[in-house]
Amino acid sequence: MERTVSGRTPTGRTATRRGLLAGAGLVGVAAGLAACTSDKGSGGGTGGATESPKPDPNAAAATIVTPAKDATGVSAATEIVYELKNATEATVELKDANGTVVTGELRADGSSWVPAKTLGYSMAYTLTVTATGSDGKTGTTTSGFTTMAKPSKTVRVTSFLGDNAKAGVGMPLMYKFSRAIPEAQRAEVQKRLFVSSEPVQDGIWHWFSGTEVHYRPKEYWQAGTKVNARLAIGGLDMGDGYYGKGDITLENLTIGSAVIMVADNKTKQMTVTKDGKVVKKIPISLGKPSTPSSSGTVVIIEKFVHTIFDTYAELGPELGYRTPIDYAQRLTWGGEYIHSAPWSISSQGKRNVSHGCLNMSPANAKWLFNLTSIGDPVITKGTERQLKNGNGWTHWNMTWDEYVKGSAVPFVSAVTPTPAPSESESATPDPTASATATATPSA
Structure with a gap:
């Protein structure tokens, strides 16, 4: 494994x-012990104590x-x-x-x-x-x-995901502590946060705050990956006299197909790929200039076959609206979704008329809704507004180097690099030979 x-x-x-x-x-090693001696040399006799066996230095x-x-x-x-x-x-x-x-x-x-x-x-x-x-x-x-x-003072930890969950290739592992972990204690805590995947993939934890630590792989999870995690904090010193209440595990998280969506403001099209192949191009209408969509990379947070968009509390009675929506897929906490918009079909593929969402026809919205999973990446390009980190699950809106900076311990690769061919090996591969590749995990 x-x-x-x-x-x-x-x-x-x-x-x-x-x-x-x-x-x-x-x-078990008694270095430098002298051998026991007999009475020889002290009286010429042949008797005396029996010599004890020497410890074996090897x-x-x-x-x-x-x-x-x-x-x-x-x-x-x-x-x-x-x-x-x-x-x-x-x-x-x-x-x-x-x-x-x-x-x-x-x-x-x-x-x-x-x-x-x-x-x-x-x-x-x-x-x-x-x-x-x-x-x-x-x-x-x-x-x-x-x-x-x-201990009488304990810290609990909760997970967003449950056992046997299924998720997209961009899904982070997200955990919350019931009490903030002091910065000086985070490295020791992080050393007790274990993640395993089949196949092996590099990844690291990122402290978004003292109460939240998230994990993502270096690249998107490979399709079909099995992920398990154990936060082994039970009895662990969590700082200021507090200790971990108990371990928490995540078992058998299954990563689905690599479904990735790219919404391009220039073409007003969403390109949908599955496992590296384009499966559909969908005409869309993005946010109009006064309420633009956010350019950046997010993942799908939640999905609703039917919901109601209600903005009266946020925008007031003059600008607010209350609209039933079908096949809604949340992208940001600020209210950007992919969803069905029958009222804007004539604009889809041509102009932007939404309040920031990615509008598409009912048929296309239903097709996409049935294809996607929570954690599938959505990349929006070329709009007037850049995505702010934290406005949604924006783990992939950071570069790997930026993400690593949020770790309390240095990154160590878990993947063994493939060795370069030796000079004695032929530069021309044998087409009849079979090959296997293995990776050895490291801390």
Whole structure:
């Protein structure tokens, strides 16, 4: 299974750590110990103490770094950090006081082992790390710790999406905290926000405020992608004496076909593509000069087969209107929609007469409504007004570099680059050969 972004989502497997990590003070290695001596040379006798076996300096060994041995008050969101010596891999076993095994998984960069769920409060745990050397021999280290008491001040987190949802290729993952996370604490919180996708795609979190953090991939999601997320904040220090109330997960978000709409003010046409192929060009009427449509990239926020546009409260009795609308698809919080407009058919494809919406015929509006999903991108070009970030889901109105600036931790690619051919490889590919490509996730 391929996975992506800021660490692998813990999935419930007992993890194996591979590779040699250098470390000092490793358990199981008694460096610099002198060999025991016999009585030879002190009296000429042949008797005396039996020589003790020397510790093997090449034996596989592990040192548990975090949590410290017999530590108390350990965070229920703790991660297991250990170091290896003379080892090619290691296994981690964590058990609670009842002997129940807690599953978990290594971060993709191997920096720590993450339990698959929040640990219990005021509970004792036994931790065993077994290192395996290249010769197959093992070295085992055991430790124990007790977790913190249940906190009284907690922060809840809520998700816009639910399990088994379906969305368009531009859909962001959006989460809200019940209390603002202090800026100094956001990096530690963000490190516990895991997203995985199949296939693996780069992406990052962006803090829009202390209470909102959103995730988007570097490019639009690939059609058919499966996305899972775990915000592992249960028991996590959220700053100012507050702790995460509990983990929240998103399971089996399915990304649909790549439906992308481009509305061009110059041609008064909307070009609709599906999976890279143009499937329709629709005549439209955009916002007139006094109420122009916004140029920029948004995604569809919500959809209504039937609704009523009521602007009396906003515009007053002289300019306001109340109109039934069919096949409405919201683009901005400011009130711009794609919708059916039978009253402007004669202007569609020719001139702009709307209050900022993208008007189209009832037949075209129904056809498009049945094609699209929440999260499908809509790009409007060439109007008198530029889209303001925050007026809708404007994640794609920012460049990737701009989006990365909103992260509290540096971006690290999850996608392994394809290696360049070596000089010994033929420059001409073999047409009969088959090829596969794989990507390895990283933190």
